Amino acid sequence: MRIEHTIVAPATIPGTGAISIIRVSGPDALRITDSVVRLASGSVGDAPGYSLHYGEVPGLDQVLVSVFRAPHSYTGEDSVEISTHASAYIVQEVVRLLLEAGARFAEPGEFTRRAFLNGKMDLTQAEAVADVIAAGTAAAHRVAMNQLKGGFSRELVTLREELLEMASLLELELDFSEEDVEFADRGKLLRLLEDGRAHIDRLAASFHQGNMVKNGVPVAIVGPANAGKSTLLNALVGEERAIVTDIPGTTRDTLEETITLGGILYRFIDTAGIRASQDTVEKLGIERSLQKISQAEIVLLMLDASQSEDILREQLQEVLAHVCSKVIVLLNKCDLVDAGACNKKVNVVNSCVTSAGFQSVVITLAAKKQQGLDQLKAQLLAAEEGLIPNAETTFVTNLRHFEALTQASSALSACHTALTRGIPSDLVAEDLRRALSSINAILGTDLLDPEAILQNIFAKHCIGK
Numbered sequence: 001m002r003i004e005h006t007i008v009a010p011a012t013i014p015g016t017g018a019i020s021i022i023r024v025s026g027p028d029a030l031r032i033t034d035s036v037v038r039l040a041s042g043s044v045g046d047a048p049g050y051s052l053h054y055g056e057v058p059g060l061d062q063v064l065v066s067v068f069r070a071p072h073s074y075t076g077e078d079s080v081e082i083s084t085h086a087s088a089y090i091v092q093e094v095v096r097l098l099l100e101a102g103a104r105f106a107e108p109g110e111f112t113r114r115a116f117l118n119g120k121m122d123l124t125q126a127e128a129v130a131d132v133i134a135a136g137t138a139a140a141h142r143v144a145m146n147q148l149k150g151g152f153s154r155e156l157v158t159l160r161e162e163l164l165e166m167a168s169l170l171e172l173e174l175d176f177s178e179e180d181v182e183f184a185d186r187g188k189l190l191r192l193l194e195d196g197r198a199h200i201d202r203l204a205a206s207f208h209q210g211n212m213v214k215n216g217v218p219v220a221i222v223g224p225a226n227a228g229k230s231t232l233l234n235a236l237v238g239e240e241r242a243i244v245t246d247i248p249g250t251t252r253d254t255l256e257e258t259i260t261l262g263g264i265l266y267r268f269i270d271t272a273g274i275r276a277s278q279d280t281v282e283k284l285g286i287e288r289s290l291q292k293i294s295q296a297e298i299v300l301l302m303l304d305a306s307q308s309e310d311i312l313r314e315q316l317q318e319v320l321a322h323v324c325s326k327v328i329v330l331l332n333k334c335d336l337v338d339a340g341a342c343n344k345k346v347n348v349v350n351s352c353v354t355s356a357g358f359q360s361v362v363i364t365l366a367a368k369k370q371q372g373l374d375q376l377k378a379q380l381l382a383a384e385e386g387l388i389p390n391a392e393t394t395f396v397t398n399l400r401h402f403e404a405l406t407q408a409s410s411a412l413s414a415c416h417t418a419l420t421r422g423i424p425s426d427l428v429a430e431d432l433r434r435a436l437s438s439i440n441a442i443l444g445t446d447l448l449d450p451e452a453i454l455q456n457i458f459a460k461h462c463i464g465k
Contacts, residue, residue: 006032007106007114008098011081014088022094025079025111028102030067033080035101036094037065044080049073057097061090075111076118116444123444124152127398131214138263139213139387143395151394152401153443155203159196160439163432166192170429190419196435197412203396204405210395212297213387216258216267219380220296224315227302228332232367233257233270262381263388269296293322298383300376302330305337305364309348316352326383328361329353330376335366401442408438 006026014020024033030045037044039055047053049069056062066081073079084090099105107113109130116126124147131144146152166189212218221229237257255270271293293299301319303312320327329349334342346362353360361379365372396402415431 006103007110008032008095008103009106009111010091010095012086014091015086017086019083020086020091022082022084022091022098023079023106023111024082024098024103025073025075025077025106025114026103027078029078029080032098032101032103033065033082036097037063037082039065057084057094060093061085061087063094071118071120074120075114076120077114121148122150122153124398124401124442125150126444128152131397137213137260137265140265143210143213143393143397146392146394147397151392152203152396155199155394156439156443159199160436160443160445162192163196163436163439167429167432167436170425170432186419190416193412193416193419197409197416200405200409200412203394204402204409206394207396207399207402207405209387210397212384213264213395214397216265217298217380217384217387218267218269218296219298219300220269220271220293221300221302222271222293222319223302223330224304227304228367229302230255230270232300232302232330232332232365233268235367235370235373236268261377264381264384266380293319294324296325298380299323299325299327300330301327302332303349305331305334305342305345309345312345312348313352316349317356320353320356320358323358327353327358328363328376328379328383330367330372331362331364332367334364335369335371404438404442408435411435411438 004027006024006028008022008024011021011023012019030047033044037055037057039047039053042053044053044065044067047065047067049067049072051067053065053067054062055065061084064083066083068074068079068081070076070078082094084094095105112121112126112129115121116123128144128147132141132148135141135144221232223229233255237259256267257270258265258267260266299319301316301323303315307315316329331342331346331349337345342364346364349362350360353362363372363375363379365376367373396405411431411434415428415435418428418431
């Protein structure tokens with residue numbers, strides 16, 4: 001694809017470090033840079049690729065110029081990176097001079113879009129660039145880097161090629177429909193469809209985990225009023241983020257804070273205390289608390305150890321009725337109760353939790369004194385140990401990818417059903433096209449152009465040779 005314009009934009013935020021980088025890319029990148037920058041020796045236009053040069057923008061700044069020649073650059077075009085001092089004024093003036101010399105200002109994401117259009121990366125890799133930049137944890141970085149290096153693409157490319165081969169053979173059968181011949185092995189196609197759908201379903205199922213790696217594991221801190229939920233949130237984040245008083249119902253709305261544990265981001269949601277209330281605002285807060293319980297991956301159910309066993313049972317039952325995820329029960333204020341009574345209440349809580357059908361995890365703590373926090377953090381990590389990816393782990397983190405995978409799975413299922421029922425080849429081929437279209441939508445390729453299918457047929461099957 002021929003791109004006519006040369007684009008320019010700052011690649012760093014001016015004033016945030018010692019230097020700023022201005023990126024130029026396009027057919028006239030070298031010439032335009034030469035008209036603005038005077039090298040100490042030679043010119044940008046004569047410089048080899050992957051070379052670094054000292055120069056100046058006359059009357060403005062001393063600079064370093066990195067030269068990348070097509071096709072061996074990020075965009076696949078001739079590209080230049082100009083390193084200046086990190087002054088907003090200097091960056092603004094250099095960009096202005098480059099614009100006057102014939103460049104235009106780049107649109108958002110245009111450098112990466114050109115890399116995709118020039119075949120330097122597929123669409124999943126292009127989308128991963130933003131995820132790498134935004135990654136705030138080790139887990140998110142690993143997942144994004146795996147996708148940037150083509151890990152997710154490799155998961156799909158082989159399947160796509162096999163399906164394309166079958167689609168080509170089915171298309172060939174249509175050309176010989178009067179001969180009543182079958183070129184596509186039905187047994188092989190059925191096995192391919194079964195394996196392909198299982199593969200796609202596994203990738204689609206990883207979206208739940210991938211979304212948590214990318215955006216954080218939602219953890220709702222819930223329980224009765226005045227159990228110490230806001231105190232716990234403040235203790236976890238290490239600062240006074242939530243208002244804490246002895247007045248029940250102080251928290252009226254949800255409050256979110258994040259911390260990183262073991263390379264995973266956790267989003268803690270402090271909620272209003274669950275209790276009977278006639279206060280309109282507090283009742284709205286309690287309704288939101290119940291909503292957060294249903295949305296959370298982990299529920300920290302916080303109870304006051306100084307309460308009687310009967311009250312603890314009642315409070316547990318009230319909250320557990322709304323829980324449909326992992327639950328960790330926190331028996332707070334244990335420093336106010338003697339050890340024997342505390343152990344007895346732990347047993348009561350264990351019994352209630354297991355009776356409700358949950359795996360019993362009970363942690364005793366004193367949030368105000370920050371006692372028991374290490375045990376809680378260890379339990380949170382244990383609950384989500386599957387989110388700690390290695391370099392080869394593929395998680396789907398993009399909603400667009402998830403929706404396309406779901407559509408591909410549906411199309412492969414329809415294709416499988418059609419084959420087992422002896423449906424004509426043209427209808428089977430149509431379902432295969434839908435599956436391929438969804439996979440291609442993820443990768444940003446268009447192998448379903450009729451010319452591409454014809455080319456595939458003649459390249460691999462020498463008819464009449």
